[in-house]
Amino acid sequence: MIAQHYKDMLGGKSVIREISEWSTARGAEIGYDNVFDYSLGNPSVPCPAEFTESCRRLLDSCDPVTLHGYSPTLTLPAVRAAVAKSLNRRFGMDYTADHIFMTSGAAGALAHALRCVAVPGQNILTFAPYFPEYKPYVEGAGLTLRVVPPRTEDFQIDFDAMEALLDADTAAVLINTPNNPSGAVYSARTLTELADRLKAAGKRFGHRIFLISDEPYREILFGGQSFAYPAKFYDDTLTCYSFSKSLSVPGERIGYLAACPRCEEASLIVPMCGQISRGIGHNCPSSMIQLAAADCLDVTSDLQVYETNMELIWDELKRLGFTVVKPDGTFYIFPKALEEDANAFCRKAMAYDLALVPGDTFGCPGYFRMAYCVGTEKVRRSFAALERFVSREYGIEV
């Protein structure tokens, strides 16, 4: 018989996807150019030329039997070494190839990380607002997701709220910095306190608590700031990365898991990933894509558009009187809705051809997400609609 559990899941449709589908349908009516679609987090800029060139070079110059051959169980050694070297140079770490496991995007990395450090029945803490896929990722590993309420003044961590949810069954804390949907980047101060608190809790509960750091937006940082790399602050860190956003290749499913070399089991994590892979059918990302990503460790797409868009939207939202935390990175912004029910707010926005996503889906009711991975020209055009919307629906005049 078919598995009832997965059959039951079919009812639950993603709110983000529903709104995105509405945008597409509305676009068919009035022209997609006239729909201000802030729903989906899809990169809007092309991959760097280096990625395309690397694929071409591999196809032209490699023996196809080798190029398209099986990766070793633990993924391609040269690629793992190149990733380690790049992380060491950028973040002052001391990874070797043995600490790197290439995965099918951050989703693949998280699937392995969760199974590495937690066993069914344990719980994983994350912080609202959070990426909604964390729930199926965590539950798919037989674990429970516990969500720490948001600290809405800056979207850093409310540590007392975190402590209230930590218990002896907490296997790991899952962070996402820069954060989808808030655009917040955890500061060195936040990460220092997080490390202190986790160390203390680990002692209290008699076992270390792992930090799983999901960092697909790490390369989209605003204002020229440098990134506070979580594994620098806490030894028991598994870093999960995807090239989806930095190289604009989300469909190629390429990323990695990096085990902090100072973690006690650092040498075991990657071999364990190899075992986990067998059970979940992962068995390495595409060989060619692994090699192409390794060729592009020092480049990104032209990500400037996201900062340009953010500044424009930020100014406009402030001008219209929104309460909003200025993003430090990503291509998201997460303002407070103009009424308590963000679902109602976003539904009303549709009448103005604005596709906004209510914060409930991110565990943060009363807020909404705008994904500004769209053309800057469209961002500018959307402001008239936004102004009409808040003026007619909420009587805001500026």
Added chain:
Amino acid sequence: MIAQHYKDMLGGKSVIREISEWSTARGAEIGYDNVFDYSLGNPSVPCPAEFTESCRRLLDSCDPVTLHGYSPTLTLPAVRAAVAKSLNRRFGMDYTADHIFMTSGAAGALAHALRCVAVPGQNILTFAPYFPEYKPYVEGAGLTLRVVPPRTEDFQIDFDAMEALLDADTAAVLINTPNNPSGAVYSARTLTELADRLKAAGKRFGHRIFLISDEPYREILFGGQSFAYPAKFYDDTLTCYSFSKSLSVPGERIGYLAACPRCEEASLIVPMCGQISRGIGHNCPSSMIQLAAADCLDVTSDLQVYETNMELIWDELKRLGFTVVKPDGTFYIFPKALEEDANAFCRKAMAYDLALVPGDTFGCPGYFRMAYCVGTEKVRRSFAALERFVSREYGIEV
């Protein structure tokens, strides 16, 4: 704390991989050309030119944002439609795109198929000799693998032995035709009886038993025979396919799951796969590789070398007096060892620079596997070593 279960798995090394590593090490001593490495099932012929050309064309002519963009949750619609059409034409089926789910190889397809039709605690039946990765695949889904003893006279199915292992907790029967390691292809007669037996058992136990058919070697058939397509014989069939062998692209991790349209839940299987993907971190194979595979549905690598090698090895083994079933497909042959302990037999063969894999690892002690995906010239050269081996160790003179 790290997950003890996966840590404990680290001890268990694959016998195939150990022998392959010995080959590589021995090759470093005496030159790899002089090691007769029949250990690994790695395609030895290049991918068809169409695959490379398709990748080039995609890179040259597609908008990179679209080409490398996210696949929809259920994978690329045009690719699914193309696969359905190709299967319909070749096997007289009536799939639509809705029945096809693209996966990262057959491993990805099996990971989804198992979770679709079985829940933790149930069992899956397979038939010795069987691909050893079935055990971690099945156990990784929380299921138990039960192995039906081999019918060594022809490596078809011993139905009475199967019935003895079927019970109310059997969710599915997992077949592999053409079979790794025996090279046997299930006949229409075998599949007809299998269908009859499964239908009767389903009635007896009050629930249908699914057939999961793993077919990565489907395109490597000998003697110009046509393939008895299992889903033609039994409605509740999930077909798992990989392009690894037909296109010689095992590292690109591309395959699919096809749900038989006559299965009662045919329309639910693929959406359920979408849900399963979220929990195991699969989330679609590479977009570019999906598109390239769809361009190559009607071509294969030049697979003739495998049949040439099989005929040569078959003749030689018969000449030397081995008991061996002639393969109908794959690039494997599975003769009876010349002593009861196939491990001892294969260990002794190493002294003659022959890398053979003992059948124990396939659930069939006393036999050994030769993977003849190697150059024909090397096959010919290996015969002197083989003859020396059986003559000196087992006194066989011909």
